[in-house]
Amino acid sequence: MAKFGTIITTPDGPSVSSFSFVIQSGNVKKGQFVSVKTEEGVLIGTIKNIYKTNRYFESAGAVREYDKAGELYSAFPVKEWEYTIAETKALGVYGKDGLLNRPSFPPSPGMVVTDIDPKLLNKFLGLDQERGLDLGTVQQQKLRAKFNLTKMLQKHMAILAISGAGKSYATSVLIEELLSRSPKQGRVALLVIDNHGEYIGFEKDPKLKNKVQVIDGDDIKIAANRLSEKGIAAMLPRMSAVQVRDLGKIISYLREEKEAYSISDIINALKEDENISKATKEALVGWLSELQSMRLFSTSEWPNIENMMRQGHMVVINLKKILNLKKKQIIVNHLSRKLFNLRKQGIVPPYLEIIEEAHNFCPEGKRAEAALSRGIIELLAREGRKFYANLCLISQRPIQLSTTALSQCNTQMVLKVTNPYDLDHIAKSSESITRSTLDMISTLKVGEALMVGEATNYPVFIKVRKRRTKESHGKKLEDFAILYEKKLGSKLAKGEDFL
Amino acid sequence: MEKTIKTVAKRIKHLSQKREILSHVLKKSDKKKITKFKVPIKKIDLDNLTICGVDGGFLKKEYHGAGIMLRRAVGACFRYEKNKLANVAYIPSIKPIPEPIIVGPEFSDMEFGQLASLKRVEKELLVTIVTIKKKDPDVVVLDGSIVPYPSNIPDKDSDVYCTYKYVLKLFRKLYQLCTKKKILLVGAVEDSRGCRYCKVLLKKAVPSLLKADIPKKFKTKIKENKDILNNTTDTLFLYYLLDVGERTAAISYTSKENIPGSKGLKKWTKAIHAIYIKAVPFDRPLRLDFLATKNIEKTADKIASIIWQISKHNRLYSYPSVLIEADARAKLTESEIAHFKAALNEKLGRNPSLFDLRREMRPF
Numbered sequence: 001m002a003k004f005g006t007i008i009t010t011p012d013g014p015s016v017s018s019f020s021f022v023i024q025s026g027n028v029k030k031g032q033f034v035s036v037k038t039e040e041g042v043l044i045g046t047i048k049n050i051y052k053t054n055r056y057f058e059s060a061g062a063v064r065e066y067d068k069a070g071e072l073y074s075a076f077p078v079k080e081w082e083y084t085i086a087e088t089k090a091l092g093v094y095g096k097d098g099l100l101n102r103p104s105f106p107p108s109p110g111m112v113v114t115d116i117d118p119k120l121l122n123k124f125l126g127l128d129q130e131r132g133l134d135l136g137t138v139q140q141q142k143l144r145a146k147f148n149l150t151k152m153l154q155k156h157m158a159i160l161a162i163s164g165a166g167k168s169y170a171t172s173v174l175i176e177e178l179l180s181r182s183p184k185q186g187r188v189a190l191l192v193i194d195n196h197g198e199y200i201g202f203e204k205d206p207k208l209k210n211k212v213q214v215i216d217g218d219d220i221k222i223a224a225n226r227l228s229e230k231g232i233a234a235m236l237p238r239m240s241a242v243q244v245r246d247l248g249k250i251i252s253y254l255r256e257e258k259e260a261y262s263i264s265d266i267i268n269a270l271k272e273d274e275n276i277s278k279a280t281k282e283a284l285v286g287w288l289s290e291l292q293s294m295r296l297f298s299t300s301e302w303p304n305i306e307n308m309m310r311q312g313h314m315v316v317i318n319l320k321k322i323l324n325l326k327k328k329q330i331i332v333n334h335l336s337r338k339l340f341n342l343r344k345q346g347i348v349p350p351y352l353e354i355i356e357e358a359h360n361f362c363p364e365g366k367r368a369e370a371a372l373s374r375g376i377i378e379l380l381a382r383e384g385r386k387f388y389a390n391l392c393l394i395s396q397r398p399i400q401l402s403t404t405a406l407s408q409c410n411t412q413m414v415l416k417v418t419n420p421y422d423l424d425h426i427a428k429s430s431e432s433i434t435r436s437t438l439d440m441i442s443t444l445k446v447g448e449a450l451m452v453g454e455a456t457n458y459p460v461f462i463k464v465r466k467r468r469t470k471e472s473h474g475k476k477l478e479d480f481a482i483l484y485e486k487k488l489g490s491k492l493a494k495g496e497d498f499l
Numbered sequence: 500m501e502k503t504i505k506t507v508a509k510r511i512k513h514l515s516q517k518r519e520i521l522s523h524v525l526k527k528s529d530k531k532k533i534t535k536f537k538v539p540i541k542k543i544d545l546d547n548l549t550i551c552g553v554d555g556g557f558l559k560k561e562y563h564g565a566g567i568m569l570r571r572a573v574g575a576c577f578r579y580e581k582n583k584l585a586n587v588a589y590i591p592s593i594k595p596i597p598e599p600i601i602v603g604p605e606f607s608d609m610e611f612g613q614l615a616s617l618k619r620v621e622k623e624l625l626v627t628i629v630t631i632k633k634k635d636p637d638v639v640v641l642d643g644s645i646v647p648y649p650s651n652i653p654d655k656d657s658d659v660y661c662t663y664k665y666v667l668k669l670f671r672k673l674y675q676l677c678t679k680k681k682i683l684l685v686g687a688v689e690d691s692r693g694c695r696y697c698k699v700l701l702k703k704a705v706p707s708l709l710k711a712d713i714p715k716k717f718k719t720k721i722k723e724n725k726d727i728l729n730n731t732t733d734t735l736f737l738y739y740l741l742d743v744g745e746r747t748a749a750i751s752y753t754s755k756e757n758i759p760g761s762k763g764l765k766k767w768t769k770a771i772h773a774i775y776i777k778a779v780p781f782d783r784p785l786r787l788d789f790l791a792t793k794n795i796e797k798t799a800d801k802i803a804s805i806i807w808q809i810s811k812h813n814r815l816y817s818y819p820s821v822l823i824e825a826d827a828r829a830k831l832t833e834s835e836i837a838h839f840k841a842a843l844n845e846k847l848g849r850n851p852s853l854f855d856l857r858r859e860m861r862p863f
Contacts, residue, residue, distance in 0.1 A: 055827060065813040075812045075820045077577070077587040081827075 001114040002026050004034060005086065007107055014106040016090060019045070021113045023084040031440065031461050032140035033124075034088060035116040038107045041095040044116060044124055045088040046458075048436050054082045088113070091458060094120065118143045126151065126457040131185050133177040135170070135413075136465035139448065145462040149186060152411050152455035153352055156381055156391040160398045160426060161415030166447045167394055168198045169471070170413060170464045171354060174392070175202065178352065179211050179314060188390070189351040190314035191339065193332055197320035198356065205469040211312060215303055217319040217327075222334050223301035224262050225255065234375070235330050236287045237368035243284055246276045260299035263292040294327045305338050309348040325360060329372035332361050336376045343389045350388035353380070358393035359400040374402055381408035399425040410454035416444040432459055518731060521724040522739035524717050525700075528708050536704060537745045540776060543804040545579035550809065551590075551634055552577075552821025553627045554642040556597070556829035557619040558836045559611075564852035566611055567843075568600040569836050572623045574630030575825040577809075584820075589828060590630040597831055598622070599839055604852075605658065614659045616651045617666050624669040631676055638683040638805055640819050642826065645686035645788045646670065646752060646764060646771055667763040674767045674790055684790040685802055687819050691786035693733050696775065699750055701728040733775060734783040741777035741784050744807065749774050749799040752788065774799050778810040778817035785810060785817050 005021040005028070013019045019036075028034075030050050036043040056078045057063050066072040090107075092100045121143055122129055132146030159174075161167045179202075181187045192199050202212040229248035233239045239247070250269045254261045267288050270281055291297060308315050317335065319328050332355070342348040355361055355377065362377040363370070380391050381404065393409055395401045399421045406429045417423055423441060427433050432452050437459055441450055444461075452459040475483070525536055555572035574590035600618055602611065620643075627639060647666060653659040677684040705725050709718055728736065737747065752771035764771070770792045775784040787806055791798040810817040844853060 062813060062816075065815060068814070071812045074583040075809065077575075077584065077824060080587060080593070 001035070001117060004028050004113045004115060007036065007109050007111045007113060008085070009109045014109060016103045016106050018048075018087065018089050019107055020085050020087050023050070023086055026115065027140075028084075028086055029140045033116045033121050033138075034086075034113050035120065036107045036111050036113050038093065038103075038105070038111065040093045040101075040103065040105055042120065043093045043103055043107055044091045044120070045113075046091060047086045048089050049087040050084060051087070052082055052084050054078065056081055086113075092124065094124075100124065116141070124457060125460055126455075133174065134465065135173055135177070135449075135451075136463045139461040139463055145451070145460070145465075147411075147451065147455040149181075149188075153188070153390045153392070154385055154388070155410035155454050156384065156393070156408055157411040157413065157455075158358075158398075158401075158406055158409035159392065159394045159413045159415070160417060160422075161396060161449075162417055162419070162422075163396050164446070165416035165444070166449075166464060167396065167415060168356070169447065169467065170415065170449060171356075171392075171394060172199065172202075172467055172469065172471075173464055175199065175314060175354075176208075176468055179208050179312060181312060183312070187312040188388075189309040189311050189349045191309065191335070191351060191353045192314060192316045193335075193353070193355040193361070194316050194318050194320070195328070195357040195360065197318050199314075199316045200318050201470060202314065202316065208314075208469060212314050212316065213308060214316045214318055215308075217317060217322045217331060218295075219302065220296065220317070220331055220335075221298040221300065221302045222296055222330075223260070223299065224266065224297045225258070225260050225299065226301060227251075227297075232288075232291075234333065235291060235372055237372070239284075239287070243280050246280050247284055249273075249276075262299050263288055263297045267292065291330075294324060294330070296327055296330060305335065306342060306347055309339065309342075309351055311349045326370075326372065329361055333373040333376050336373065336380060340376065340380055340384065340387070340389050343387050350390070352390045352392055354392040354394065356394045357396075358405070359395045359397045362393065362402045362405045363400055364402045365400075374405075378402055378404045381405040398422045398429070403429065411456075412450075412452050414441055414450040414452065415448065416441065416446070418442050434459075514727065514730065517724045517727040518736050519739045520720055521727055522736060524720045524724075525704070525708075525740060528711075528713050528717060535748055536700065537741055537747055538800070538803075540744050540746050540803045540807050541800060542744075543808060544582045545805070545808055546581055548579045548638070548805070549634060549636040550577050550579070550638045550640065550805065550819075550821050551575065551627075551630050551636040552640045552642070552819055552823075552825040553623055553630060554822055554825035554829050555619050555623040555626075556826075556831035557615065557622075558597075558831045558833065559615045560836050560840070561611065561856060562840075562852060563854035563856065564604045566602040566606070567836060567840060568602070568615055568618055569597040569831055569839060570600065570619055570622045571595045571597045571829055571831065572626035573825050573828040574626050574634070575821050575828060576630065576634045576636060577821050577824075582808075587824070588634065590626060590633055594828060597835060597839075610653065610657055610659050613651055613653050613657075614662060616648065617653075617659065617662045620647065620651070621662065621666050621669060624666065624673055628669070628673060628676060631673075631680065631682060635680065636682060638685060638802075639677065640806070640821055641684075641686045642689065642822050643686055644688055645673075645684055645790060664763075670764060671767060674764075674770065677790055678792065683798070683802055683805070685806060686788035687806065687822055688786040688788065689818065691732070691734055693773070693786060694731065695773070696733040696747055696750055697728040697731055697736050701725060734786065737775050737777070737784040741775065743777050743780050746774050746776040746799065746803040746807075747784075749789075749791075749795050772799065774803060776803050776807055776810075776817075778807050779814050781815045782817045 004026045005023045007014055007019050007021045010020050030047050032047045034045050034047065056076055072078060090103045093103050094100055121141060127146050128148035129144060129146050132148050133152060134144055134146045136145045138145050159167050159171055178188060178190055200214045202208050203214045229244050229251050232247060233244045250266055250273060254265060254269055267285055270284055322328050336353060339348060361373045380389055384390055393405060398406060412430055414426060417426065423438055427438050430452050447464045448461060449464055450459055450461050551574050553572060553574045555570060557570045559566060559568045573595060576588045577584050578586045606614060627641060631639060653663050705721060708721060749772045752773060770790050771788060772791055772795055773786060773788045775786050777784045787802060789798065789802050806819055809820045840853060
């Protein structure tokens with residue numbers, strides 16, 4: 001292993017929890033894992049901070065004076081005094097028994113700090129080089145960031161970052177990995193709630209097109225005759241118990257009378273019923289009319305969720321064209337609930353539901369009527385694990401995402417986040433994120449991510465690998481503006497022709 | 500307390516004023532070229548020049564039955580090209596391992612102090628000689644004088660005397676080597692308390708000025724304030740007398756006075772001289788001792804030019820850069836002697852010889 005440096009004494013160390021070393025060689029970077037052979041075994045540490053020191057620059061007054069003459073470098077061997085010190089946090093010791101223990105005795109000053117053996121690091125981080133999901137490389141190390149499927153997904157996952165930090169890209173890499181798995185490796189079915197049509201490109205990829213089905217949100221239909229009064233009440237949370245009971249009577253009547261019926265049939269039956277009070281009738285008709293205007297409900301259901309969920313395959317629900325958030329939430333609520341029930345019955349395979357812009361579907365602190373899908377997402381977060389119904393929530397505003405749901409996402413992939421409230425929220429939702437790790441999150445570059453939680457034994461920064469499938473980049477703002485103006489110009493020209 | 504402070508401040512101010520007035524009058528007289536107290540330093544470029552600074556690091560600690568000394572010295576050799584530092588080399592190395600010296604309880608406190616000082620000088624001289632042999636420099640600058648300090652001279656019947664004799668031998672060897680190789684040997688005295696230059700002014704310059712054709716008011720001022728020359732160090736007075744970029748005339752180290760220990764230098768006694776240079780505006784003049792057997796003023800000119808050039812980078816502090824670097828490399832910390840003692844303890848166990856002195860281990 002390459003030698004990085006030698007442990008030095010500082011006012012606080014070396015101690016059992018931290019040590020510093022003077023860097024002598026090698027490309028040593030912040031966040032890198034290092035090892036030291038001690039009496040206890042192989043000590044593993046991670047570099048928390050790197051700083052430089054030079055005695056010629058210690059006195060502000062002297063530096064100012066010498067700088068005035070502009071002669072500091074020509075008068076003194078300044079560079080000879082520059083030392084680079086790495087402050088390192090001790091993480092654990094692999095003893096002779098091969099087991100990881102907490103360090104109980106500090107390394108000695110003078111001990112040699114070296115690069116870490118990739119095999120040992122793999123073991124330390126709990127990565128799975130054989131069957132893991134290859135998301136990229138562990139930063140500063142020659143080690144693939146391959147995370148075990150079960151550890152990463154079974155207790156749910158969250159992907160958090162500001163807009164443009166590479167959330168969708170990282171999610172696409174995750175999807176590629178999941179779709180590329182062989183039956184021997186263990187495969188799950190995928191349902192992606194695609195708010196902006198970012199994943200529809202998979203359908204055109206030559207390698208994956210046979211494994212991907214894109215469903216346009218506008219085409220989705222919910223069979224009204226399959227909805228109970230409670231199902232409708234979930235979409236209309238303001239309904240009172242009396243109103244639910246009266247609606248139930250109407251639904252029972254319609255089920256006896258017809259095999260298939262629509263929302264308009266319910267409305268008509270309500271209007272004709274003389275036993276329901278006028279006030280209840282008016283309220284129910286109003287709300288049902290609102291549902292009807294969404295053009296989401298029909299006499300039959302589409303698509304057939306039972307048939308579309310297959311292991312190693314992905315269904316993308318493209319909600320790009322739907323502007324009404326309530327309608328989107330009803331779709332997510334309907335599909336998620338139905339899928340979960342089918343999973344519980346063992347009718348559909350184990351699956352991962354990826355929800356983009358999850359804060360829109362599972363918001364924190366909003367009233368029930370503005371969070372129609374929150375209940376099922378929180379239920380999945382709490383109970384899905386037991387039934388192999390797994391969640392992956394993606395959000396650019398973690399603080400607006402349900403704390404209940406986020407705290408159940410035991411693996412978090414955090415890309416760049418700068419908002420201090422969001423950072424605070426992330427820290428609160430994961431106990432393994434320290435202050436210094438949090439500071440690093442705000443300085444991550446696009447494509448760099450912190451993996452924390454169940455998937456890894458210790459928070460680790462990774463560089464997300466390149467996609468193997470074709471990217472569907474949006475146009476640049478300038479290019480789009482030019483194109484739009486051209487289109488506008490041609491429209492006007494056609495208008496003038498009419499005049 | 501306030502009254503005392505006022506009295507002390509008044510006294511200091513009075514003495515400073517006397518120095519300032521006298522130096523002012525001497526400067527005016529000097530302009531009339533009646534006599535030469537100070538000389539402008541010629542600016543030179545440091546090109547193709549190797550200057551080595553040698554300094555030592557030294558620690559001593561007394562224990563119940565032994566004394567431990569740690570010493571090392573470093574020669575920092577700066578190679579200048581086109582007035583810029585081109586490269587640097589260190590003799591014997593960039594950070595030599597300190598050399599321990601253990602002494603028994605047979606030395607008195609005074610002897611232990613003298614031995615320590617001599618051992619330090621001894622190490623510096625040994626490294627200087629090696630530096631000269633290895634680097635063949637143009638100039639060698641030592642930290643401190645280039646003669647033994649009078650306070651370091653032991654009694655002839657002292658156990659330390661042999662060390663002193665050896666140090667004298669090393670000094671002579673150094674002079675010989677520098678003369679042979681035509682190396683300028685300079686000692687930069689960091690905080691000189693010397694007063695020889697003021698004595699020379701009082702004995703020679705002042706009487707000649709009083710006899711010379713200078714305005715009467717000058718003579719009056721000189722008479723009123725000349726006594727300050729008996730009551731000042733050279734650097735305190737020269738702070739007023741010298742302007743930046745000026746040096747004093749060279750004075751002989753021994754002159755006609757019998758300087759303690761100078762006899763030990765044998766034939767070299769008369770070759771030791773001193774000048775003061777004012778390198779920067781807000782620091783005291785720097786005393787430079789140097790070796791010159793002939794062309795004393797010419798040598799002083801050359802030395803002043805070179806040392807000024809490497810000491811003028813900071814308006815508040817003038818000291819040769821080679822010595823700043825050598826000092827930084829050679830300096831020892833208290834912890835180093837503690838580490839050495841700990842290593843000894845490990846071998847010896849709880850040995851009474853290494854008990855700390857009671858005065859240093861009060862329990863409360």
